[in-house]
Amino acid sequence: MAEIPEWFKIVYTVLVVAFMIIYWPRHGPANFLWFSDVAFIGAVPAMWLESGLLAGVLACMALLPEILWNVDYASRLLLRRRITGLTEYMFDPSIPRWLRTVSLFHVPLPLVLVWLVAAYGYPPESLFWSVIAGAVILALSRIFSSKEKNINWVFGPAMVQHRVRPATYLLLLYLSFLLLVFVPTHLVLLRLF
Numbered sequence: 001m002a003e004i005p006e007w008f009k010i011v012y013t014v015l016v017v018a019f020m021i022i023y024w025p026r027h028g029p030a031n032f033l034w035f036s037d038v039a040f041i042g043a044v045p046a047m048w049l050e051s052g053l054l055a056g057v058l059a060c061m062a063l064l065p066e067i068l069w070n071v072d073y074a075s076r077l078l079l080r081r082r083i084t085g086l087t088e089y090m091f092d093p094s095i096p097r098w099l100r101t102v103s104l105f106h107v108p109l110p111l112v113l114v115w116l117v118a119a120y121g122y123p124p125e126s127l128f129w130s131v132i133a134g135a136v137i138l139a140l141s142r143i144f145s146s147k148e149k150n151i152n153w154v155f156g157p158a159m160v161q162h163r164v165r166p167a168t169y170l171l172l173l174y175l176s177f178l179l180l181v182f183v184p185t186h187l188v189l190l191r192l193f
Helices: 006-027 030-035 036-051 050-078 098-106 110-119 127-143 166-192
Strands: none
Touching: 006 030, 006 036, 006 098, 030 036, 030 110, 030 127, 036 050, 036 110, 036 127, 050 098, 050 110, 050 127, 127 166
């Protein structure tokens, strides 16, 4: 097993606390409901508790979107091409560069999630708890997010949608996460770990 050293746990925890201190006043607590933020912050207790289940749930919910974020970001930097649109804000000149830099936590996060699973294992019940956590996170995102912030796209993909009733859209979004993110990631992690 790839053990996670104490010094890394301390440095990572300090970075997460700094991130929260910087983001809270600017974006509010609802911003921490993004799946990526949940994974970034949730990695702290997963490390300190050495919890395979918590590491597995976080990886199951966020690993694939984080990989897509990195592919999109690299594509924008190197090829000036947009693939998913997940990183649009990273190239928005109205957002201060130093604040965009804080969001670079996305770059190492997939490696951290894989390291956690490698160190603590990937329990098969991670999918079950990811399904529950995903439903709770999407419901909370809908309750606490604004249409402008659109956290986890609970109001529509990229922008507010008006074609489908809100409850139906939220159910379709949840099923999309379940079928396109959670289950495929679970199957890969189960096979690898």
